[in-house]
Amino acid sequence: MRELTKDDVIAAVKGGSVFASGGGGWVEHGLEIGTAAITLGRPKLASVDELPDDAIIITCTAIGAPAGTDWQMLGKDYVKAVQLLIEAYGGQVAGVMTPQNGMSSSINGWLPAAALGLAVVDATGDIRAHPTGKMGSLGLASRIDYETVQAVAGGKPEIGSYIELVTKGTPARTSNILRTASDMAGGFIAAARHPLPAGYIKKHAAIGGVSLAIELGRSIVDAEPRGPEEVLETICRVTGGRFVGKGRVSKIRVRYAGAFDIGTIEVGTGKKKLTLHVMNEYMAVDNRDGERISTFPDVITTFSLDTGLPVSVGHLQEGQNIGVFAIDKSRIPLSSSVKDPSVYPEVEEALGIPLQSYALDGIEPFRPADHAPPAAYV
Template structure:
C-alpha cells in the first residue's frame, strides 16, 4: 500500500494516454479529477493481494464517446455514483478499480476513494481502453448467474439532461441501459458497477494495470526533456511496442452514433503506402494497404504525434497531422478475462463492419 501523489497523477495521465488507444477520456479531465482527489483526501494504491478474498471491490468508470460535446461529469458525479451502490452494501465495499487505462480513465476511482475512505486497487478490467462496458466486465458480460448493480450520474441540469440511475440485472442487459443513459445525458456519464470480491478480481482482472501506466508515464516525462524522437523511442523501449507506420493523416471519417464514435482514419506514409485505422471510440484494428490486418484489439493501438511524441485521441486527430501508429502486441500485456470472452465481440463487429474475434490468437504485424 502506498499513498498516491501529484507526480502519480501526471504519470498516470501520461502513461494512460498511450494505453487509451485513441479514447479513454481527456488529459485535462484526468488532471482535474486527480488533483481533486489529492485536495480532499489521501487516496492509497493497494495490490489486490493486500485485500481479504471477500473484500468487495467496485469498478468506477465513465461511459460514452470521447467526441461527445454536450456532456457534463463533475467530480461529485463520480462520488455520487459510488455512493448509490455503497448504500446497497452496508459498508462492505472497501476498494475501487478502473475498467481500463486512459487519458483520464486511469484515475477514474481516485476521487471517490479519497472522498469515501476507500482504497484504489491496482488492477484494471482491461489494460487498454475499449468501447463497451462488456469489454471491461471481467468475463461477466454473458453471465446469467451474476446479478450486478450499476449506477450512473451526470448531465447538465440546466438542459434537463442530468440523470441519476441505478439498475440491477445481468451485466449484458444493464450495460446496454447505461449506454442509453449516457447518450441521453449528452454523450458521457460517470458510472460505478460490478461489486465483486477481491478473490474474483485476482483471478480475472489485468493485475497491476495502474502501476503499469504510472511507470510508463514516469519514463515519458523523463524522456520529454530530450525531444520528440527520444520520447517515441522510450515508449517503444519501455513497453516492447513498435511503430507500425509514420505518415500524414489523409482522411478522417468518424461520426457520433448512440454514444459511440464510429468510422475510419487513413494514414499515408512517405512512400504512398496507406494504412487504415478502424475506430469505435478507440482504435480497434489497423489494416495495411492491401487490406491485410496488421493489428487487432486487444493489442494496444495508439496514434502518437510526430511533432510532440504525445498520444493524440480520435477526437483530436485532424487531416494533415503527422502521426505515428504505435502498437503493443497483446502477448506483452496482462489480459483480463474480459478480452478473452467471445461474447463481447459480436456487437462491436456488427457496429464496425469488420472482424475482430478471429484475430484474437494472431500476433500483430511487423513494425516499420
C-alpha cells in the first residue's frame, strides 16, 4: 500500500487516456478530481491481496456520454454517491475501485477514498473504457441471484436537474435505471455500486489495472520531451499495441441518444479506409471491405499524429490527421466482465454489428451458473 501523489495523478490520466478507447471522460476532469483528492487527504493505492477476503469493496464511476453538454459532476457528487451507497449498504466498506481506465475514469474513486478514509484498490472491472455498466460489473450483469445496491448523484441544481438516487435489485435492472438517471441529469452523473467482498474481486477483476495505467503514463511523460513520434513509439513498445491505420477523418456520424454517443467515424479513403464503430467508446474497426480489424475488448484509440495525444470521440474533427491504434486483448488482463456473453447483445443491437463472436474468440466465456454468487450485500 502506498500513498498516491501528484505524479501519479498525471501518469494515471496520461496512461488512462490510451486505455480510454475514445471515451473514459476528460483529461481536465481527471486532473481536477485527482488533484482535489491528494489535496483533501492522502489516498493510498492498495493491492487487492493486502485486503482480507471479506473486506467490502465498492465501484466508483461516472455514467453517461462524453458528448453530453448539459451535465455537471462536482467532486462532492462522487463523494455523495459513495456516502449514499454506504448508508444503504449498512456495513463497513474498506476500499473503492474503478470499473475502467480512462482520461478521468482511472481516478474515479480517489476523491471519495481521500474524503472517507478508504483504500484505492488496484483493480478494474475492465482495463479499457466501455459503454455500459454491465461491461464493468465483474460477471454480475446477468445474475438474478444477487441483489446489489447502486447510487448516483449529480446534475445542476440551478436548472432543477440535480438527482440523488439509490436503487436496489438485480445488477441489470438497476444499471438501466442509473442510465436513465444520467440522461435526466444532463448526460453524466457520478455513481457508486456493487458492494463486493475482496475475495470475489480477486477472482473476477482485472488485477493491477490502475498500476498499468500509471506505469504507461510514466513512460509517456519520459518520452514527451523527445516529441510526438517518440511518444507514439513508446506507447507501442510498452503496450505491445500497433497502428492499424492512419489518415484523415473523412466522415463523422455520431449522435447522442439516451446517455450514449452512437455512430460511426470514417478514417482515410480508398483501399485504406477504416470505419470505427462508436458507442461512447470505439467498439470495433472494419476495413473498406467490411472485414473486422479490431473488436472490444481490444483497446482501440485514436491519436493525433501532430501532437501524439489521444483524441476522444467528442473531440475528433473531419479533416483531422489521426492514427488508429489497437492493443490485442491477448496483451491485457481480462476480467469476467468482458468474458460474459450477456453483456454484448445490447451493444450489438445499438450498433447493428456483431461483437460477441469476435470478442470471445479464443476466450473461455464466463458462465454465471458455473460460479457461486457473491454474498448478498445485506
